[in-house]
Structures are given as structure tokens and as C-alpha cells.
Amino acid sequence: MGSCHRAVTALSGNGDAGAAQSGSPSAGSEPSASADGPAATPSASAPEADPSASASGGREGSGADTGSGEREQVGQVCGANDLSWSIRSESQAGGYILVMAKAKSGITCVLPAALPTIAFGSDGTEAGPAEQSVGKAITLSGGTTAYAGVNPKTTNTDWGKELDSIIVAIGNDDANPVSLKVGTINVDKPVVTNWHTAPKDAVPFN
Numbered sequence: 001m002g003s004c005h006r007a008v009t010a011l012s013g014n015g016d017a018g019a020a021q022s023g024s025p026s027a028g029s030e031p032s033a034s035a036d037g038p039a040a041t042p043s044a045s046a047p048e049a050d051p052s053a054s055a056s057g058g059r060e061g062s063g064a065d066t067g068s069g070e071r072e073q074v075g076q077v078c079g080a081n082d083l084s085w086s087i088r089s090e091s092q093a094g095g096y097i098l099v100m101a102k103a104k105s106g107i108t109c110v111l112p113a114a115l116p117t118i119a120f121g122s123d124g125t126e127a128g129p130a131e132q133s134v135g136k137a138i139t140l141s142g143g144t145t146a147y148a149g150v151n152p153k154t155t156n157t158d159w160g161k162e163l164d165s166i167i168v169a170i171g172n173d174d175a176n177p178v179s180l181k182v183g184t185i186n187v188d189k190p191v192v193t194n195w196h197t198a199p200k201d202a203v204p205f206n
Helices: 004-011
Strands: 083-090 096-103 109-111 117-120 138-140 145-151 161-169 178-187
Touching (some): 096 161
Antiparallel strands (some): 096 145, 117 161
16 A cells, blocks of 8 residues: 555645646647748638647547546546545444545545555554455545544454554545544554445444
8 A cells, every 4th residue: 555654754744735737738830941932821811729728639628428428527536635534433343433524615526446545643554454345436525525434453452552643645645644633542453444425334344
């Protein structure tokens, strides 16, 4: 799942990572002169380029093909700083932490079909998968909430590390992970579920 320390190091930065703007229209080629006469000048009636069209083929060509001849807008992948976070302790399945995420006002983004990146404390102990297969991508906007269940201790021993926070990121490349206080918990071989749209589906059964 990538380096745990990357998420911990990235947490110390407070700046938001701006989305890179890509693509600038290529400059038109200059007419070249030939040996038979001066360079040809463009006709005054030639249509001007549509400034709203993108360099990759225009606005109408963007998005995902729906199969009906139409295209729908493709949402951006969520970053942890695009979301509002909350947690609560649950008693089911021996006790676990329910992590809840909602898009901030005015933001629509997609949680990818991948395991949440969950690390514990300053040493970055990462949670492994609690489910055998990856879930579906979830689009967050408005009142939609995504849920993931974290079991901090899956072993039956008395051994474990006492930690008081979890670090949450959307994948290992998330530049702005967030730290959530959970109180003192005992951590040993933690696991986390996929993202779900119903809390009952986010119970990390062993």
C-alpha cells in the first residue's frame, strides 16, 4: 500500500494542493514563403477558433461515453482535504471505529474503488484489508456520506501499541492526509473495510 511515512510527512503540510492546469492551445504554424512568390495570407473569411474548445478536441469530446451517444462529466478523484471527516466508536464485531466522509460544500469528487489508506500514530502503522475484494467507486456530493470501518486490533493477545489518532488518506499519493483523534486505542495488525454508502456494510468482521 505504499510508504506509511509518506502520509505522515505529508500531514505536516497545511497548504492545499492545487490541481494542475494542463493543456494550452498550440500556436498556429506561420505561412511559409515559396520560391514562386510571397507567402499566402489567410482568407479574411476563415472562421476563428472557438476559445471554449480544448486542445484535446473541444468541450463536446470530453467526459465518459454513456453508450447512448451522449457523454457525462467525469468527476475528479477526492483528496482528503476535499472532504469533511467524522468518526465514532461502535461496539459491533468486538469494537471498531467508523470513519465517515462527506464532500465539502461545492465539491463533487469520486472515492476510487480502492482500499482507504489508514495509518495509526506517529509510526505510521497501516491497516490491511478487511474484505477480500475491492469495492465500487463512490461519487460524493451534497449529503452523500461514505463509510469505512477500522478494526485497530485483530489479534487475541494482550500486546499492542497504545495510540490516540488515525491518519486517513485517499490513496498513497494523497498530498494532504488528515489526522483524526480517536482516544487511546490498542493497535495490533489493524484492518479497514472498503468505502461503503451504508454504515451496516462497513463492519470489519474478522
